[in-house]
Amino acid sequence: MAGAAPAVPVLPPPPEQLRLLAAELRSLVPGVRVGEAQESAEFSREAFWRRLDEAAVRVSREATALTTVFCRPPLPSPQETQRVCEQVHAATKAIITVYYSFPKDQGITLRKLVRNATLDIVDSMVQLLEVLLVTPPQSPENNDLISCNSVWVACQQVPQIPRDNKAAALLMLTKSVDLVKDAHEEMEQAVEECDPYCGLLNDSEDNADNHGEEDGVLECPSNQDSYWSEDDQELITPCLALVRASKAALKKIRILVAENGKKDQVAQLDDIVDISNEISPSVDDLALSIYPPMCHLTVRINSGKLVSVLLKALEITKASHVSPQPEDSWIPLLINAVDHCMDRIKELTQHDVEF
Numbered sequence: 001m002a003g004a005a006p007a008v009p010v011l012p013p014p015p016e017q018l019r020l021l022a023a024e025l026r027s028l029v030p031g032v033r034v035g036e037a038q039e040s041a042e043f044s045r046e047a048f049w050r051r052l053d054e055a056a057v058r059v060s061r062e063a064t065a066l067t068t069v070f071c072r073p074p075l076p077s078p079q080e081t082q083r084v085c086e087q088v089h090a091a092t093k094a095i096i097t098v099y100y101s102f103p104k105d106q107g108i109t110l111r112k113l114v115r116n117a118t119l120d121i122v123d124s125m126v127q128l129l130e131v132l133l134v135t136p137p138q139s140p141e142n143n144d145l146i147s148c149n150s151v152w153v154a155c156q157q158v159p160q161i162p163r164d165n166k167a168a169a170l171l172m173l174t175k176s177v178d179l180v181k182d183a184h185e186e187m188e189q190a191v192e193e194c195d196p197y198c199g200l201l202n203d204s205e206d207n208a209d210n211h212g213e214e215d216g217v218l219e220c221p222s223n224q225d226s227y228w229s230e231d232d233q234e235l236i237t238p239c240l241a242l243v244r245a246s247k248a249a250l251k252k253i254r255i256l257v258a259e260n261g262k263k264d265q266v267a268q269l270d271d272i273v274d275i276s277n278e279i280s281p282s283v284d285d286l287a288l289s290i291y292p293p294m295c296h297l298t299v300r301i302n303s304g305k306l307v308s309v310l311l312k313a314l315e316i317t318k319a320s321h322v323s324p325q326p327e328d329s330w331i332p333l334l335i336n337a338v339d340h341c342m343d344r345i346k347e348l349t350q351h352d353v354e355f
Contacts, residue, residue, distance in 0.1 A: 011078035014070075015133055021085045022129040025092055025122055032096055032119055037103045037111070048102060049163060052114070055095035056158035059121055062091040063128060063151035070132045092125055107165025107266040109172060109273045117158055124150040166261045169269040172277065173254040179280040180247045183287050187240055190291065191233075231348070232294045238344040239290055242303060245338050246279050246310055252330055253313065256322040268320040275313040282306040300349040307342045311335060 012020065066084055069076045076084070099118040102111050128151050162168040228236065253276060261269060286302040289295065317323055318331050 011082055014075050014081040017081045017085050018129050018133050022126050025126050029122055035100055038100045043103055051098045053159055055098045056155040058091045059095055060152050060155040062088045092122060095121060108270045110165045110168035113161050113168050117161055120154040124154040164263045165266045165269055166263045169257055169273045172273045176276050176280050177250045177254060180250055180283050183283045184243045184247055187287050191236060228292050235348045236290055238341045242341040243283055246283055249310060249314060249334055253317050260322040260324055262321060265321050271316055275316050278309045282309050296349045296352040300345055303345045307338055310338055
């Protein structure tokens, strides 16, 4: 008597398969964030970028197939769903594998950009799966999914990644300059308006009209916590000067990297970018601390942190290959300006420290 036919495995329904795939891809994210490079003695830049671009195109293609299958009724069969899900999983794993092949000696700054691009693709694919799970196939919203979704946007960013560490460093320095520039403009605007919280703290237009100017000090009698005292305004002046110095330093550093940076000096470029990346958050902390009600001790502490980071950035830049003349006049001048700002801030806050 012939043996019984093997049981055909029962596949989960399509929605459950999408849910399982989303969970599987989500579980890959922590590994990508902290994963080490798979060092290879024979690394080819040209081959790597070709493979990365091709992997991104593949992910984009599979996102299109997935979206097309699930955005129009009827739902695909469990077998068809399994096939599509396996292709999506394989494509996503493939681009992660390509990322892992990028060695650290090509530049930590550039490797971070590749990592972030890879994470964006994985995150976007998970988001697409989650949207498909909650959006009925006949929904009008699916027209938007078919025409554009975040996976395609993320994949299209891959060819825009800088191809060497110097270009990556310049990109990151430009972002830092822009962030500090925005913070400086916001601080200046707040000083001009004097009362950045007035619209939030005063419920009536009458209160907003109570602002007046007496003896050069703008006041808002309705709420003393929403305006600066004369002492506050005096302290703001060196704080603004310190932020201007931060912006000037970053611009100068970016110019030096652009003009003198060498693509093969990846470690020094990484060091410059790492310390420069700390300037913008320190500027933000100082900017937030000047808003009323101002705590002078907090302003002093945040100013000190910014000065520490700024001086370190200048010293690292001065000691690197991008500064061919260590006696370059602008660095000592900027250091003196920063020290002067900090001395003035200490002078104006000395009473608060003693108290």
